[in-house]
Amino acid sequence: MQFAFRTFGRGAHPPASKFTANVPLAEFDAPELLRVPLSQHIGAPAVPVVEVGDTVAAGQPIGESGGFVSARVHAPVSGRVTAVKKGVTPTGAQCVHIEIENDFEGRTAFLPPLDDPTPDMIRERVRECGIVGMGGAGFPTHVKLAPKTAPEFFLLNGAECEPYITCDCRLMTERAEEIVRGARLMAKAVGAGVALIGVESNKKGAYAALEKACGGADDVRPVLLRTKYPQGAEKQMVFALTGRRVPPGGLPADVGCVVDNVHTAYAVARAVDMGEPLISRAVTVGGGETGAPGNFFMPVGTPFSFVREKTRGERSDEDIVKVISGGPMMGVAQSGLDACVSKTTSSLLFFGAKESAATSPTQCINCGRCIRQCPMKLSPRDIEKAVVAGDFPRTEELYVTDCMECGVCSYVCPAKRPLVQAIRLAKKTLKERRK
Amino acid sequence: MKNLRVSSSPHITSPATTQRIMLDVIIALCPAVLAMVLLYGFYPLFLTVLSVSSAVFCEWVFNIITKRTQTTRDLSAVVTGIILALNLPPVVPFYVPIVGAAFAIIVVKMLFGGIGRNFANPAITARIFLMLAWTGVMTQFVLPVDLSDGANLFAYFRQGVEISLPDAITTATPLQGVKEAISSGTDPSAGLSALDMFLGRIGGSAGEVSTLAVLIGGVYLAVRRVIDVKIPVLYIGSTALFTAIFFADSGYVGEYVWTYLLGGGLMFGAFFMATDYATSPKTPVAVVIYGLGLGFLTVVIRKYGTMNEGVSFAILLMNIVTPLLEKIKRKPFGTPHKDVKELAAAVRAKFAKKQTAVEEGGERVE
Numbered sequence: 001m002q003f004a005f006r007t008f009g010r011g012a013h014p015p016a017s018k019f020t021a022n023v024p025l026a027e028f029d030a031p032e033l034l035r036v037p038l039s040q041h042i043g044a045p046a047v048p049v050v051e052v053g054d055t056v057a058a059g060q061p062i063g064e065s066g067g068f069v070s071a072r073v074h075a076p077v078s079g080r081v082t083a084v085k086k087g088v089t090p091t092g093a094q095c096v097h098i099e100i101e102n103d104f105e106g107r108t109a110f111l112p113p114l115d116d117p118t119p120d121m122i123r124e125r126v127r128e129c130g131i132v133g134m135g136g137a138g139f140p141t142h143v144k145l146a147p148k149t150a151p152e153f154f155l156l157n158g159a160e161c162e163p164y165i166t167c168d169c170r171l172m173t174e175r176a177e178e179i180v181r182g183a184r185l186m187a188k189a190v191g192a193g194v195a196l197i198g199v200e201s202n203k204k205g206a207y208a209a210l211e212k213a214c215g216g217a218d219d220v221r222p223v224l225l226r227t228k229y230p231q232g233a234e235k236q237m238v239f240a241l242t243g244r245r246v247p248p249g250g251l252p253a254d255v256g257c258v259v260d261n262v263h264t265a266y267a268v269a270r271a272v273d274m275g276e277p278l279i280s281r282a283v284t285v286g287g288g289e290t291g292a293p294g295n296f297f298m299p300v301g302t303p304f305s306f307v308r309e310k311t312r313g314e315r316s317d318e319d320i321v322k323v324i325s326g327g328p329m330m331g332v333a334q335s336g337l338d339a340c341v342s343k344t345t346s347s348l349l350f351f352g353a354k355e356s357a358a359t360s361p362t363q364c365i366n367c368g369r370c371i372r373q374c375p376m377k378l379s380p381r382d383i384e385k386a387v388v389a390g391d392f393p394r395t396e397e398l399y400v401t402d403c404m405e406c407g408v409c410s411y412v413c414p415a416k417r418p419l420v421q422a423i424r425l426a427k428k429t430l431k432e433r434r435k
Numbered sequence: 436m437k438n439l440r441v442s443s444s445p446h447i448t449s450p451a452t453t454q455r456i457m458l459d460v461i462i463a464l465c466p467a468v469l470a471m472v473l474l475y476g477f478y479p480l481f482l483t484v485l486s487v488s489s490a491v492f493c494e495w496v497f498n499i500i501t502k503r504t505q506t507t508r509d510l511s512a513v514v515t516g517i518i519l520a521l522n523l524p525p526v527v528p529f530y531v532p533i534v535g536a537a538f539a540i541i542v543v544k545m546l547f548g549g550i551g552r553n554f555a556n557p558a559i560t561a562r563i564f565l566m567l568a569w570t571g572v573m574t575q576f577v578l579p580v581d582l583s584d585g586a587n588l589f590a591y592f593r594q595g596v597e598i599s600l601p602d603a604i605t606t607a608t609p610l611q612g613v614k615e616a617i618s619s620g621t622d623p624s625a626g627l628s629a630l631d632m633f634l635g636r637i638g639g640s641a642g643e644v645s646t647l648a649v650l651i652g653g654v655y656l657a658v659r660r661v662i663d664v665k666i667p668v669l670y671i672g673s674t675a676l677f678t679a680i681f682f683a684d685s686g687y688v689g690e691y692v693w694t695y696l697l698g699g700g701l702m703f704g705a706f707f708m709a710t711d712y713a714t715s716p717k718t719p720v721a722v723v724i725y726g727l728g729l730g731f732l733t734v735v736i737r738k739y740g741t742m743n744e745g746v747s748f749a750i751l752l753m754n755i756v757t758p759l760l761e762k763i764k765r766k767p768f769g770t771p772h773k774d775v776k777e778l779a780a781a782v783r784a785k786f787a788k789k790q791t792a793v794e795e796g797g798e799r800v801e
Contacts (some may be wrong), residue, residue: 009768016448090484162448165445235769245769277483321440328446357444362509365453365551366483368717377768402767407445415449421443 005201007226008236012408014204014229014329017163020286021334025170030077034301035087036062039095040342041070041138046130048098050239057109059277062098067125069139071343072130073359075100076279078297080371084185088324090304090339091332097340102300111275119145122189122272123406128344129271129280135232135261136326138344143267144258150191152256155226155241156201158206158266159225159232162327165347167282170295172199172206175266176213182265183220185272196241197222197262200231229329230406233245234259236375240321248402263346268380278343283307287324288351291315298341305337307348312361315350322351329407358414370409370419376402380409380419390435395426403427454525457510459661460707463652464517467703470648471641474579475525478591479641482523486532487516493540502539511550515539518558518707521642522700522747523565526591527572534568535561555754558713559704559747568745573766577608594664606638609698610743613691617738624690632697643703653706666715667705669726670733674701677734693736704746714754721760728753 005410016295039045046063056062056075065348069255075098083099111128114121156179160168172179180198187195199207201224212224225231226238235246237259263281270276273305279300286293290355291313299309304325308317325345341348370380379398386394400423409419469481490512499506516536523532543554566573581589605761609627616623631637635645643649657664677690682691695701707714709729716725732749736742 012449014449050463075743245771247769247771248767250769322442322446323439324444324446326444328444330444331446332444333439333441333446336437351446355438357448358440359448362554363506363548363550364452365456365511366717367456368712368713369451371717372663377767379765381717399767405444410446411447412449412451414456415447416448416452416455418443420445424443 003164005226006240007228007231008239008375009191010012010375010377010408011228011230011236012412013227014163014411015200018166018169018202019028019039019164019168020284020293020295021169021203023166024428025174025282025295028296028298030102031302031306032072032102032300033082033303034076034079034100034102035097035303035340036073036076036100037087037095037097037342038063038073038338039088039089039093040344041075041132041140042302042316043071043140045069045095046070046073048084048096049096050075050084051080052081052083055079056081057107059111059279060109061277062100062129065130065140066230067360068197069140069143071132072277074099074130074277074279076301077102077106079103080377088326088336088339088373090232090334090342090345092335096241099303100116109352110277111271112179113275114272117185117272117396119189119191122185122268125271126268129277130268131264131271132266132269132343132345133261133280136330136344136346138342141259141260141264144260145186145189146149147190147253147258149253151253151258152192152194153184153242153258153389154187154192154195154260155188155237155252155257156195156197157234157237157259158197158203158210158222158262159237160203161200161227161229161231161233162329162346162347163229163333164286165284165327166286166345167201167284167295169206171266171282172197172262173209176206176209177243179262179265180184180210180213180220181273182267182269185268186258186265187204187219195218196357198225198231198237199223200225200227202227229376229408230404231409233334233375233404233406235404248399266290281341281343281345283341283345284347285349286310286347288355289315289320289350300341302341303337304339307341308337308350314355316427321350321353322349322350322356324349326357330405337422359418364415364417367414369412369414371408373404373408373412376404378403380423383426384417384419384422387426390427392426396430397422400426401430444471448773450764453509453511456661457514458660460514461510461517461654463655463661464642464707466648466651467521467642467645468517469633469646471521471525471568472588473582474546474635474644475641476580476582476590478589479520479525480525481592482527482529482532483520486520486523486536487513489533489536489743490516490519490540493537493578494545494631497541497545501545504739506549508705509550512540513559515544516581519561521703522562522571522640523557524576525641526575526577527569527689531565531569535565536799538564551713554758556708556714557753559708559750559754562632563747564753566742569700576603576608576640577645578638579636587660608638608743609694610737613694613698614737614743616687620685621688623694624687629693629697632694637698640700640703641702646697646702648700649706653702653784656706656710661716662706663717663722664720665722666710666726669723670705670729671696671701673730674726674733675730676729677730681734681738695734699737699743701733701745704750708746710749710751711754714757716757716760718761718763718765720765721757721763723759724763725753725757728756
């Protein structure tokens with residue numbers, strides 16, 4: 001009965017590989033040294049407000065937002081600031097990190113809980129707590145919660161369509177109450193009448209928990225969606241839940257929707273009800289070379305090397321071929337373990353030779369899979385041809401800018417051609433030329 | 436862990452490979468090959484082996500001469516060889532498939548850049564080439580052999596080297612009978628049995644006669660998602676539709692439809708040749724035009740042409756149109772549809788403008 005669930009057109013079915021779906025969320029050991037990146041979000045990086053030698057408590061602001069589209073950063077643990085220096089982020093970029101030596105005293109500096117907050121109070125609290133979209137993009141949530149016109153729908157994205165990742169699944173299963181509470185708060189903040197939570201059909205447990213938490217209410221309810229990649233893409237999620245099509249270059253707000261991730265809703269509920277800033281998140285650690293995989297609440301700033309140490313199990317580091325921050329479809333391959341967990345790190349995968357087989361491209365056989373399965377109805381085959389020919393204006397005619405880089409084309413290609421990679425090159429080149 | 440592999444996402448790929456797809460096509464061709472052996476004995480199988488060997492050998496040599504990477508391992512030459520052999524009459528001289536496969540691979544496929552770059556289906560183009568080169572042997576068909584006598588399995592090896600076959604063993608194909616019925620205005624299905632045509636107990640090309648065997652392979656391809664199933668469905672459907680339209684006043688509409696569907700190479704062409712990757716369009720609108728065009732051309736050629744190779748010529752012609760169909764632009768997801776009302780309003784506005792222009796012009800003349 002798979003086809004009975006709501007979904008979007010086209011797409012692909014990579015193996016789900018949700019090996020950690022039944023591993024309960026656990027608190028991760030706190031590291032002795034944390035490096036908190038000041039750019040964990042889209043927009044201006046945060047500005048450091050502490051200095052080397054300062055003593056901080058968990059939840060105390062250490063970076064003030066550097067503009068309207070920016071977000072505050074807080075100390076994840078109590079301790080002492082030992083350095084303010086540049087470092088590498090999980091996306092491969094460079095930004096200032098604040099290094100904190102954990103004193104394991106557990107001092108906290110949370111905000112007072114809010115009782116029956118108004119929309120403005122919710123927005124202000126979200127801003128104070130530095131909450132950003134935790135699905136991957138990291139768009140500052142207080143900006144998203146201030147739409148120009150009140151939308152009809154508030155949509156929560158619990159699709160988690162990327163293979164391997166199970167942190168949202170566990171969060172929905174174990175913390176459904178908080179997520180539903182967060183959904184109500186966020187719907188209230190944007191002025192939407194209805195909040196829908198989209199969950200893929202392979203997360204029946206999460207769906208049941210959310211349904212129980214909603215208790216048959218009219219204003220919030222979960223909706224089962226077909227398991228298909230990229231079900232969690234914003235435009236595809238809007239279409240599956242409401243049947244509305246976000247126009248090219250547009251935002252969900254254009255069709256009366258605001259979309260946010262379930263983990264964000266959880267963070268909002270914690271911020272409002274407990275005054276806790278966004279200083280930790282659920283992270284899936286998996287992949288074939290992880291000896292002790294699982295889902296963990298990790299403080300932001302936990303170094304990847306520390307994560308590896310605690311989850312290595314019986315495995316050897318020598319067998320790791322690839323380290324991915326995020327999922328295998330859209331995640332970022334790491335060149336080392338220097339980066340640290342940020343607010344948008346949903347998973348850390350350690351792949352061996354078997355899982356990340358290197359493929360060399362062969363000649364395109366014109367099978368048309370990339371064209372038939374592109375969720376955005378583009379023609380990756382033609383775009384790649386234009387890129388190979390160096391004809392970048394042609395790629396623009398082929399709507400290359402509407403590509404969301406989900407990677408379906410490269411995934412399904414039998415000739416293993418680097419299609420989405422060519423598209424990225426085209427977008428980057430067009431951007432540079434426009435300057 | 437010193438040398439981590441860093442690459443742009445996605446970090447996983449589907450198990451589909453070119454080789455696996457071609458292997459699927461070969462598997463799908465097996466029922467037709469089996470039916471061919473059961474109907475005509477081992478001689479056409481021998482021709483198939485020659486055709487495949489010639490195809491693979493030519494690709495191998497071509498790659499060596501032009502200093503390209505060897506591509507014979509992708510199995511696409513094997514597919515071309517099998518499809519060409521199944522397209523030939525069961526009894527032709529042994530050199531016919533050898534020359535045909537060489538033409539298909541070298542001229543139609545490799546000279547245009549190899550796999551995925553050919554402008555027309557290699558097997559069909561080669562078949563038409565052979566048709567013109569050896570019209571005599573390419574148009575004489577034999578009856579299926581009686582397999583109750585095991586020796587008959589080797590029945591046609593003796594005649595294989597003859598250019599013209601004795602009348603005693605040749606037969607007319609159903610479509611030749613239908614063609615005569617068109618001019619005489621009689622029942623086209625006279626003397627034909629739908630069951631025989633479905634199972635393949637008729638004269639025709641070696642691998643195309645058994646509709647049943649072709650359908651089994653076609654369903655396999657559709658289930659494995661190797662082919663875009665819209666193409667055969669549209670092709671077969673539109674052939675039935677256009678047959679009904681073109682023969683509407685003949686008095687034998689039903690008979691024409693089923694003889695046209697079961698006779699000739701329609702089923703084989705629809706599943707195995709019209710769906711050829713390099714020469715079929717990909718976007719839904721283009722596929723619909725392609726499918727309808729195939730059906731239309733097939734019926735027109737079969738009804739008005741002097742030859743019965745409607746399917747081959749229709750596919751070849753639509754192959755040539757495919758690059759044009761590919762130019763039909765597809766708008767990205769979410770592009771607002773023009774409302775019917777909006778369109779009507781736009782048309783009306785245009786019309787009204789013309790009207791006023793005419794009126795104004797009229798006034799000026801007065």
